Amino acid sequence: MSFLRKSIFVTGGQMAGILLNMLGGVIYSRALGPGGMGQYELFRSSQMVVVTFLSLGMGNASIYFLNNLKYAPSHIVSNTTKVSLLFGLLLIVGFTAAIFFNPAYFGKISFIVALLFAMGSAALVNITTLRPVLVAQLASKRMVLVDMLPRIIILLSGVLMLCIHQKSPGFAITALGVGNAAACCALFYFLREHINLRAPFDWKTLGALLKYSIKLSASSFLYVLTANVTVMLLRYSQLENFNQVGLYTRAVAISGMITIIPSTVGPLLYAKWAGLKGELLANQAQFAMRVSSSISFTISAIVFIFSRQIIHLLYGPAFYGANVALRILAPSLVFITITSICNNLLAGDGKAIITMYILAITFTIVAGVTWLTVGRLGIEGAALGVLCGNIFSAVANLVVCNRHYGLNFAKCVVIRPSDVKTMMKSLKLK
Numbered sequence: 001m002s003f004l005r006k007s008i009f010v011t012g013g014q015m016a017g018i019l020l021n022m023l024g025g026v027i028y029s030r031a032l033g034p035g036g037m038g039q040y041e042l043f044r045s046s047q048m049v050v051v052t053f054l055s056l057g058m059g060n061a062s063i064y065f066l067n068n069l070k071y072a073p074s075h076i077v078s079n080t081t082k083v084s085l086l087f088g089l090l091l092i093v094g095f096t097a098a099i100f101f102n103p104a105y106f107g108k109i110s111f112i113v114a115l116l117f118a119m120g121s122a123a124l125v126n127i128t129t130l131r132p133v134l135v136a137q138l139a140s141k142r143m144v145l146v147d148m149l150p151r152i153i154i155l156l157s158g159v160l161m162l163c164i165h166q167k168s169p170g171f172a173i174t175a176l177g178v179g180n181a182a183a184c185c186a187l188f189y190f191l192r193e194h195i196n197l198r199a200p201f202d203w204k205t206l207g208a209l210l211k212y213s214i215k216l217s218a219s220s221f222l223y224v225l226t227a228n229v230t231v232m233l234l235r236y237s238q239l240e241n242f243n244q245v246g247l248y249t250r251a252v253a254i255s256g257m258i259t260i261i262p263s264t265v266g267p268l269l270y271a272k273w274a275g276l277k278g279e280l281l282a283n284q285a286q287f288a289m290r291v292s293s294s295i296s297f298t299i300s301a302i303v304f305i306f307s308r309q310i311i312h313l314l315y316g317p318a319f320y321g322a323n324v325a326l327r328i329l330a331p332s333l334v335f336i337t338i339t340s341i342c343n344n345l346l347a348g349d350g351k352a353i354i355t356m357y358i359l360a361i362t363f364t365i366v367a368g369v370t371w372l373t374v375g376r377l378g379i380e381g382a383a384l385g386v387l388c389g390n391i392f393s394a395v396a397n398l399v400v401c402n403r404h405y406g407l408n409f410a411k412c413v414v415i416r417p418s419d420v421k422t423m424m425k426s427l428k429l430k
Contacts, residue, residue: 013144020151025253027158028172029246029315036169038242039107041249042235043099043117043173045228046106050095051124052224054087057217059132061209066136071205077133077194079206084129088122095121104239113170120177123184130187133194142190149186150179219356226363226389230370230382237374243321248379250315251325252386258299258333281345285401286411288341294415296337304330321379328383335387335394338412342397345405354400362393 029037058080065071095118099106127146134143157175161167188195230252231245238244303310307326311319343355366389373381401407 013140013147017147017151020148020155022253022257024151024155024158025250026314027155027162029250029319031158031161032167032169032172032246033318034243034246034250034321035241036167036172036246038235038244038246038249039169040172040176042106042231042242042245044176045231047117047121047124047176048224049228049232050091051121051128052217052221054091054125055084055128055217056210057213057215057220058083058129058209060216061213062129063132063136064212065205065209066133073133073137074194074196074199075202075205076209077130077191078196078199079202079209080129081126081191081195082197082201083206084126088125091122091125092118094118105235107169107242109170109173113174116174117177120180123177123180126184127180127187130191133191134187139190142186146183146187146190149183150176153179153182219352219359222356222359222363226359226366229363229367230374230385233367233370234374234379234382238378244379247319247322248325248382250311250319251322251329251379251383254303254310254314254322254326255329255332258303279406282406282408285341285345285405285407289338289407289412290415292337292341293334293413296334300330300333303327303333325379325383328380328387332387332390335390338394339390339397342394342401345401346397351404355397358393358396358400361396362389365389365392 028040032040062076062080065076066073092115096111096114099109099114099117100111103109131143131146134146154172154175157172157179161171231249234248235242235245304327307330308320308323311322311326315322343352346352346354366385368385369388370382370385373384375381377384398407398409398412402409
C-alpha cells in the first residue's frame with residue numbers, strides 16, 4: 001500500500017471513529033439519561049486527565065527516536081513497555097481505591113466495576129505510549145484496528161443497553177474499560193516481536209526519551225486538563241446528583257461535533273503553508289482565517305438558533321436543560337477555529353512553545369471563571385468559563401501572529417468571492 005493510500009485509509013478510519021463516538025454518545029445518552037450519562041462522563045474525563053499525565057508523551061517521543069535517531073524498534077518498545085506497564089499497575093491500584101472509597105465524588109459503584117475500569121485505564125496508558133510505534137512503522141491497518149476496537153465495543157454495549165432496557169452507568173463504565181483492554185491486547189499482539197520484557201533497562205536511552213517526551217507532553221496535558229476541568233469543578237459543586245454533569249457534557253459534545261465541520265477544510269487551507277515566508281505566508285494565513293471563521297460563524301449561528309431542536313433530535317427531551325449552556329458554547333466555535341489556525345501557523349514555524357504559554361493562561365481563565373460562577377449558575381457557569389477561555393486564546397494567538405507574521409486583523413474576517421474561487425480550484429483534480 002502506497003503512502004498516499006495509507007494516509008487516506010488512516011484518515012478514513014479517524015473519521016469513522018469520530019462518527020462512532022458521536023453515535024455511541026447519542027445511544028448512551030438515551031439509555032442512561034442525564035444522571036447516568038453524567039456519571040459515565042465523569043469517569044471518562046478523569047481517565048483522560050490521569051492517562052495523559054502518566055503517558056508522559058513517550059509515544060510521540062518514540063516516533064522521533066525511531067524515525068529520526070534511527071533506534072531499533074525493539075530497543076525503544078521494550079523500554080517504554082516496561083515503564084507503561086509499571087505506571088499501569090500503579091494506576092490500577094490507585095484508581096480503584098480512589099473510585100471505590102470516594103463515592104461522594106464518583107458515585108456508588110461496585111468494586112468489580114471500579115477494578116475493570118481502572119484496568120481499562122491502565123490499558124489506555126499502554127495504548128497511548130505504544131500506538132505511535134505503529135505510526136512510525138506506517139502500519140495503517142493495525143492503527144485503524146486499534147483505534148476502532150474500543151469504539152465498536154462501546155457502541156455495541158450501548159445498543160445492548162437499549163435492547164435489554166439496561167440503564168446502569170456501571171454497565172457503560174465497564175464497557176469503557178473492556179474496550180480499552182481489548183485494544184491494548186491487540187496492540188501488544190501487533191508489537192510482540194519488538195517486546196522483550198527480559199531485556200535489561202537501558203537507563204541512558206530511557207532518560208533521553210523521557211527528557212524529550214516530557215517537553216512534548218506539557219502542551220497535551222494542558223489541553224486535556226483545560227478540556228476537562230469544567231466537568232470536574234461542576235461535579236464538586238453539584239455533589240447531590242450527576243444530572244448537571246450529564247446535561248453539560250451533552251452541550252459540550254454537540255459543540256465538539258460542529259467543530260469537526262470547519263476542520264475538514266484544513267488540508268485545503270494549510271497545504272501551501274510549507275516553505276512560505278513573509279507576506280506570502282501572511283496572505284495564506286489570512287485566507288485560511290477568513291474561510292474557516294466564516295464557516296464557523298455560520299454553523300455557530302445555526303446551533304444558537306436551533307439549539308433546542310438539535311438537542312431533541314440527538315438526545316431527546318430529557319436533555320432540554322442543556323439548551324442554555326449550548327447557546328453559550330456555540331460562539332466558541334469561531335474562537336476555537338481562529339486558535340487552531342494560529343496554532344498551525346506557530347507550530348509550522350517552530351514556535352509551539354508560545355502555544356503552550358497561551359494554553360497555560362487559558363486553563364487558568366477557564367478554571368477560575370468556572371470556579372467563581374458554577375456554584376450560582378451551574379452548567380451555564382461552566383460554559384461561560386469555556387467561552388472566556390476560548391476568547392482569550394483566540395485574541396492572544398492573533399496578537400502573537402500579528403507580531404510575528406504581520407497578520408492584518410481586518411483581512412482575517414468576512415469571506416471574499418476570490419476565496420470561494422480559490423477553494424473551488426483546490427477541490428478540482430489536477
